Amino acid sequence: MTALLCCGQIRTCLQTGTYLKSLLIVYHSQSGASAQLAAAALRGAQREEGIDVVLRRAWDAGTRDLAAADGLLLVAAENSGQLSGGMKDFLDRTFYPAIAQEIVIPYALLLSAGNDGRGAQREVQRILSGIPLVAAAEPVIARGEPTAQHLEAAGELGQALAAGIVLGIF
Numbered sequence: 747m748t749a750l751l752c753c754g755q756i757r758t759c760l761q762t763g764t765y766l767k768s769l770l771i772v773y774h775s776q777s778g779a780s781a782q783l784a785a786a787a788l789r790g791a792q793r794e795e796g797i798d799v800v801l802r803r804a805w806d807a808g809t810r811d812l813a814a815a816d817g818l819l820l821v822a823a824e825n826s827g828q829l830s831g832g833m834k835d836f837l838d839r840t841f842y843p844a845i846a847q848e849i850v851i852p853y854a855l856l857l858s859a860g861n862d863g864r865g866a867q868r869e870v871q872r873i874l875s876g877i878p879l880v881a882a883a884e885p886v887i888a889r890g891e892p893t894a895q896h897l898e899a900a901g902e903l904g905q906a907l908a909a910g911i912v913l914g915i916f
């Protein structure tokens with residue numbers, strides 16, 4: 747099967763009828779730090795075959811994107827000890843619709859922070875446990891300006907999540 751023969755919306759290969767799995771990466775970024783991490787995670791996820799990887803800004807993402815996904819990677823910053831407002835808005839908009847549609851998919855967290863990040867981590871974990879989504883990996887927190895190591899860790903997280911979704915291990 748080749749992804750080129752498959753439609754991103756319907757995600758069924760026209761040639762074989764095989765279902766193509768999908769990873770949704772939702773990010774919010776003010777300064778560009780979280781955007782860099784999201785881009786690195788996207789590149790990592792795209793190293794896996796047999797999965798459609800969709801990148802959306804939090805402002806542009808909604809319940810339809812969640813319903814179409816087999817896994818979710820959230821990328822955002824900690825601001826004032828909390829999850830960034832843009833990502834909180836996405837979760838506020840999708841929380842009850844996701845419960846109503848019984849969306850239960852694995853997720854991972856990639857957080858950007860000046861020197862902490864644990865407040866944002868606690869907050870998003872608490873919210874997602876209420877849907878409930880299933881944590882597929884330990885959260886990754888990149889503290890300070892993104893370094894080559896942070897970008898590598900982001901890529902590894904994206905690839906690991908994509909690989910796990912393809913294999914159906916979560």
Ligand SMILES: Cc1cc2nc3c(=O)[nH]c(=O)nc-3n(C[C@H](O)[C@H](O)[C@H](O)COP(=O)(O)O)c2cc1C
Nearest residue numbers: 775776777779780823825826827858859860861862
């Ligand atoms: C208003 C504001 C509040 C912040 N509060 C925190 C904080 O409580 N803890 C922390 O570790 N970093 C904090 N930071 C730093 C950001 O998390 C960090 O700069 C991050 O890389 C921003 O990513 P983004 O610009 O992609 O959103 C804060 C930054 C801003 C602008």
